[in-house]
Amino acid sequence: MLTAVKLEKTYRRHAVQVRVLNGLDLEVQTGEFLSIVGASGSGKSTLLHLIGTLDTPDTGRVLLDGKRIDNLPSRDRDRLRNRTFGYIFQFYHLLPELNAVDNVLMPAYIGHSVLTWWQTRRQWRRRAEELLELVGLKHRLKHRPRELSGGEMQRTAIARALLMDPRVLLADEPTGNLDTEAGSEIVRLLRDINHNKGVTIVMVTHNMEIVSATDRVVRMVGGVVTDDTPAPRQSFQPRLAAV
Ligand code: ADP
Ligand code: MG
Numbered sequence: 665m666l667t668a669v670k671l672e673k674t675y676r677r678h679a680v681q682v683r684v685l686n687g688l689d690l691e692v693q694t695g696e697f698l699s700i701v702g703a704s705g706s707g708k709s710t711l712l713h714l715i716g717t718l719d720t721p722d723t724g725r726v727l728l729d730g731k732r733i734d735n736l737p738s739r740d741r742d743r744l745r746n747r748t749f750g751y752i753f754q755f756y757h758l759l760p761e762l763n764a765v766d767n768v769l770m771p772a773y774i775g776h777s778v779l780t781w782w783q784t785r786r787q788w789r790r791r792a793e794e795l796l797e798l799v800g801l802k803h804r805l806k807h808r809p810r811e812l813s814g815g816e817m818q819r820t821a822i823a824r825a826l827l828m829d830p831r832v833l834l835a836d837e838p839t840g841n842l843d844t845e846a847g848s849e850i851v852r853l854l855r856d857i858n859h860n861k862g863v864t865i866v867m868v869t870h871n872m873e874i875v876s877a878t879d880r881v882v883r884m885v886g887g888v889v890t891d892d893t894p895a896p897r898q899s900f901q902p903r904l905a906a907v
Pocket of ligand 2 (some may be wrong): 708709710836
């Protein structure tokens with residue numbers, strides 16, 4: 665479904681060049697929950713940004729359903745980022761002045777004209793509330809980020825990532841700022857979403873414990889993927905109904 669072909673990326677800062685991706689190839693299958701592991705600085709975030717068209721490779725290609733997406737005009741990439749991909753980050757990136765529902769609504773607000781938004785806002789609001797219920801935050805709809813725990817903020821970010829019904833979730837160290845218990849709850853939630861909604865998930869992490877919840881693990885070393893092995897699979901029971 666998603667393919668990275670011979671990706672190369674070098675960052676240039678003044679006279680310093682850092683070659684981060686070195687001809688990296690990767691294939692992500694439809695419906696799989698893939699984890700990408702590797703040392704800090706090994707280029708995991710860079711790879712995720714290229715796959716999600718948040719940044720562009722120096723050379724190489726990114727394909728979605730066999731069609732190139734890395735070189736699309738910016739309007740088309742905006743649309744992909746709004747509709748096809750959902751993004752989850754280590755530090756949540758919630759807007760501090762907005763409550764949970766309004767944070768979740770952001771992609772719909774951004775992705776529509778003023779008129780369409782005005783006409784459909786009630787449906788979107790209902791959907792945002794349903795998604796917050798799905799992630800276990802029915803009792804936190806009006807809370808602002810600073811009134812939420814880390815795990816709750818990440819759940820809000822996951823609900824936001826799901827709002828536009830994306831095909832792919834890209835998660836960059838989603839448990840990196842959480843304690844073990846909250847972290848495993850987040851991975852369990854992602855596993856449920858993958859299972860119940862058929863959403864493909866690519867998750868970057870350096871927490872080897874949580875990769876056991878995923879279908880496959882790839883490791884990055886030296887700017888390429890070095891191994892590609894099935895994760896030891898635990899039995900994660902889906903508990904959530906699909907929305
Ligand atoms: P990881 O997510 O695996 O920790 P990153 O992809 O964030 O790794 O970064 C890989 C390397 O690229 C690091 O050495 C980092 O310092 C460097 N790097 C990342 N982003 C930039 C940037 N925008 N400008 C310059 N160097 C960067
Ligand atoms: Mg990173």
